Amino acid sequence: MLLQQVVNGLTLGSTYAIIALGYTLIFGVLNIVNMAHGEIFMIGAFVGLMLVTKLQTGIFTALAGAMLTGAVLGYLLERIALRPLRRREVSHLAPLISTIGVSIFLESLALKIFGPQAQSFPPVFSGQLFELGTLKISIIQIVILAVSFGLMIALRFWLAKTKMGKSIRATAENLETAGLLGVNTSQVIIVTVMLASGLGSVAGVLVGLAFNAVEPTMGITMGFKGLAVLILGGLGNITGAMVGGLLLGIAEVFSVAYGESSYREAVAFGLIIILLFIRPQGLFGSGSAQGGR
Amino acid sequence: MISMRKSMKKFGAAALAMLFTVTAAGCGGGSTSTQGGTAAGGTAKIGVVSYLSGGGAAYGEAIRQGLELARDEINAKGKVKIELVIEDSKGEKNEAINATNKLIHKDNVVAIVGPTLSGEMFAVGPIASQAGVSIMGTSTTAEGITDIGNTVFRNSLPESLAIPPAVKKAKEKFGLKKVAIMYSNNNDFAVSGFKTFEKAIKENGMEIVTTETFADKDTDFSAQLTKIASLQPDAIMVAGLYQEAALILKKAREIGLNVPVVGNNGFNSPQLIKAAGSAAEGAIVASPWYPGKDDATVKNFIAAYKAKYNKEPDQFAAQAYDALYIIADALEKAGTTSDVKKVRDSLAAVKDFHGVTGNFAFDANRNPAMDVTVLIVKDGKFTELK
Numbered sequence: 001m002l003l004q005q006v007v008n009g010l011t012l013g014s015t016y017a018i019i020a021l022g023y024t025l026i027f028g029v030l031n032i033v034n035m036a037h038g039e040i041f042m043i044g045a046f047v048g049l050m051l052v053t054k055l056q057t058g059i060f061t062a063l064a065g066a067m068l069t070g071a072v073l074g075y076l077l078e079r080i081a082l083r084p085l086r087r088r089e090v091s092h093l094a095p096l097i098s099t100i101g102v103s104i105f106l107e108s109l110a111l112k113i114f115g116p117q118a119q120s121f122p123p124v125f126s127g128q129l130f131e132l133g134t135l136k137i138s139i140i141q142i143v144i145l146a147v148s149f150g151l152m153i154a155l156r157f158w159l160a161k162t163k164m165g166k167s168i169r170a171t172a173e174n175l176e177t178a179g180l181l182g183v184n185t186s187q188v189i190i191v192t193v194m195l196a197s198g199l200g201s202v203a204g205v206l207v208g209l210a211f212n213a214v215e216p217t218m219g220i221t222m223g224f225k226g227l228a229v230l231i232l233g234g235l236g237n238i239t240g241a242m243v244g245g246l247l248l249g250i251a252e253v254f255s256v257a258y259g260e261s262s263y264r265e266a267v268a269f270g271l272i273i274i275l276l277f278i279r280p281q282g283l284f285g286s287g288s289a290q291g292g293r
Numbered sequence: 294m295i296s297m298r299k300s301m302k303k304f305g306a307a308a309l310a311m312l313f314t315v316t317a318a319g320c321g322g323g324s325t326s327t328q329g330g331t332a333a334g335g336t337a338k339i340g341v342v343s344y345l346s347g348g349g350a351a352y353g354e355a356i357r358q359g360l361e362l363a364r365d366e367i368n369a370k371g372k373v374k375i376e377l378v379i380e381d382s383k384g385e386k387n388e389a390i391n392a393t394n395k396l397i398h399k400d401n402v403v404a405i406v407g408p409t410l411s412g413e414m415f416a417v418g419p420i421a422s423q424a425g426v427s428i429m430g431t432s433t434t435a436e437g438i439t440d441i442g443n444t445v446f447r448n449s450l451p452e453s454l455a456i457p458p459a460v461k462k463a464k465e466k467f468g469l470k471k472v473a474i475m476y477s478n479n480n481d482f483a484v485s486g487f488k489t490f491e492k493a494i495k496e497n498g499m500e501i502v503t504t505e506t507f508a509d510k511d512t513d514f515s516a517q518l519t520k521i522a523s524l525q526p527d528a529i530m531v532a533g534l535y536q537e538a539a540l541i542l543k544k545a546r547e548i549g550l551n552v553p554v555v556g557n558n559g560f561n562s563p564q565l566i567k568a569a570g571s572a573a574e575g576a577i578v579a580s581p582w583y584p585g586k587d588d589a590t591v592k593n594f595i596a597a598y599k600a601k602y603n604k605e606p607d608q609f610a611a612q613a614y615d616a617l618y619i620i621a622d623a624l625e626k627a628g629t630t631s632d633v634k635k636v637r638d639s640l641a642a643v644k645d646f647h648g649v650t651g652n653f654a655f656d657a658n659r660n661p662a663m664d665v666t667v668l669i670v671k672d673g674k675f676t677e678l679k
Contacts, residue, residue, distance in 0.1 A: 001523045008515040008516055012513050111346060115351075116348075116354060117351045117564065118536045120568060123571075129549075136549065211540065212512070212540055212543055213536060217347060217510065218510075256520065257516050257520050
């Protein structure tokens with residue numbers, strides 16, 4: 001039972017972690033909370049679902065297709081909702097509001113196209129069950145854990161070792177300085193937003209697979225969880241987002257397993273509040289508070 | 294300059310949208326008024342408040358479709374003419390209040406159907422009651438709905454009448470001794486269902502091993518179900534809506550929890566079977582709506598609904614369909630299309646009405662008096678549990 005609940009928590013937590021990664025990337029580079037992230041996540045889930053049900057593709061094609069769609073959406077988001085605001089002297093809240101606009105648009109669009117009913121992936125993808133003693137792990141849980149951990153590790157490596165990754169980190173450090181040093185910052189920003197949105201879409205497919213409810217409003221709660229993880233892990237910190245996501249997942253599952261299920265969210269978010277009392281900068285946030293840009 | 298142009302564009306779009314609405318409304322108004330001219334008493338305006346966008350839009354949509362089908366049929370028969378004024382509540386109390394105020398004070402409707410959720414009804418019932426306008430819930434099953442005021446009606450069977458027979462029948466049939474309960478704790482309807490379950494379980498001498506909660510729109514139930522599985526209950530009782538119910542069934546079967554699952558009214562939809570697939574086998578619910586009933590009214594309704602919307606009607610559509618027929622019946626007897634008081638009194642007197650959900654009458658408290666059938670999902674279909 002304990003081990004089983006740990007697996008449940010890790011599955012839930014790793015999806016939170018991937019969503020939070022998307023927020024973190026964009027926040028790190030642009031200092032913007034992208035409120036449309038949850039809806040890009042939802043669109044990704046629908047694209048994956050359509051690929052699987054309408055075109056009978058495999059699950060990995062569906063993941064790739066969702067990622068691609070997410071990246072395209074990210075590109076559009078950057079060009080339409082973020083870039084025009086960056087060029088001008090506007091309040092730093094303006095991009096927040098414009099991304100909220102995008103999120104409402106995407107949700108309404110999905111409602112029009114796909115309808116309000118929750119749809120689910122065909123049972124082929126949730127069939128097998130591995131039993132290790134008393135522990136039961138479904139193939140889907142394994143896929144989710146593998147894909148999310150794989151993506152997290154790949155992302156870390158990419159950011160640390162490649163030229164593009166270094167440019168992203170430099171831009172995150174300071175936009176103007178990076179620009180002065182020859183980094184093409186507008187390209188970096190586009191790549192970051194596309195990458196973040198692609199990750200969000202993949203998370204959508206994974207969540208759709210795991211919990212079998214793909215519907216137009218699924219992005220809202222998941223979006224808020226991602227935001228909570230963003231704060232918990234430390235704003236703009238990649239490791240923080242990963243660890244924070246897993247912690248939140250496990251905290252939620254354990255509060256149900258060993259406490260009262262009514263307090264699921266209260267316990268999870270209570271923990272976040274306590275943690276922020278002790279470490280206001282989040283789990284992995286740097287000590288010195290960065291001045292808002 | 295660019296921003297100017299953009300905002301101009303937006304205004305343009307908004308203006309265009311408004312134009313469309315106005316044209317559409319104009320057309321609707323025009324056609325109904327010509328129809329009204331042929332009938333003796335003119336057209337009765339009936340307001341509808343339904344959950345048409347957001348999380349529960351699937352329910353509101355079914356209700357709207359049931360109402361529109363009934364409206365077309367009633368208008369074709371020509372005894373009374375009905376015009377529906379449909380408002381979206383988005384499942385939110387404040388939106389429902391705005392919609393109700395608009396319907397009563399601006400559209401001057403003679404009666405209102407809706408809103409979809411019990412919680413919304415608790416918010417808008419007093420408003421309608423104060424204005425003396427009859428309001429009829431077609432899906433509001435929580436306790437105390439009709440205590441709001443004497444113009445509040447419902448044709449949805451309250452949970453207090455539907456759950457006990459289901460629990461009793463399941464106990465007799467499967468010899469249940471200890472059960473687990475799960476319910477959605479942010480939905481008035483499910484909380485009321487939970488209380489009724491608890492009472493019914495105690496009255497039938499069973500033991501409750503654990504009570505777990507979830508919230509509407511939750512998708513992960515693995516923690517609760519893993520806990521329930523470790524306690525090895527003979528059955529699970531679930532109070533919630535079908536989207537969550539389907540996910541609970543799926544997850545339960547996935548972790549090897551193959552016990553009967555007794556549900557509240559939320560289980561009563563073909564969508565439950567569609568969404569849960571083979572995991573829905575063994576789901577039990579009591580319902581006044583049973584699509585397999587050998588009854589001409591039921592068969593005609595299913596055929597007409599399928600022809601119009603290309604899908605099976607569910608309980609929400611069936612009850613909405615009946616609701617409009619009940620109102621039409623009351624309007625006909627009252628002989629008015631505008632006097633709200635006469636319509637209310639005529640509604641309260643409705644009895645011996647035969648609809649798709651069976652024989653119907655309002656009791657003294659404006660609750661429905663009707664029969665229930667206990668159903669179980671078997672081979673992908675609701676069948677009577679005998």
